[in-house]
Amino acid sequence: xxxxxxxxxxxxxGVTDTDENTAALAKTVCGLAxxxxxxxxxxxxxxxxxxxxAGMEFKPDCDETREERVSLAPFERCQVAARVA
Numbered sequence: 503x504x505x506x507x508x509x510x511x512x513x514x515x516g517v518t519d520t521d522e523n524t525a526a527l528a529k530t531v532c533g534l535a536x537x538x539x540x541x542x543x544x545x546x547x548x549x550x551x552x553x554x555x556a557g558m559e560f561k562p563d564c565d566e567t568r569e570e571r572v573s574l575a576p577f578e579r580c581q582v583a584a585r586v587a
């Protein structure tokens with residue numbers, strides 16, 4: 503029986519959506535046996551509401567107003583199925 507798995511990575515604007523990070527991520531997952539798909543998850547600004555509900559202050563280290571920029575090219579080059587979700 504062949505097993506497959508999914509890798510999911512949050513794309514934080516200016517942090518994990520950089521060209522350097524996506525290239526390193528592609529290099530890391532390239533050739534992994536059983537990798538079904540790589541899911542690049544869009545940054546969710548609503549996450550801060552969970553902090554407020556818990557009585558905590560939400561202070562992200564990223565610019566939440568910046569649009570994320572995700573290039574699928576590094577994944578295409580090493581034939582990894584990647585999707586932005």
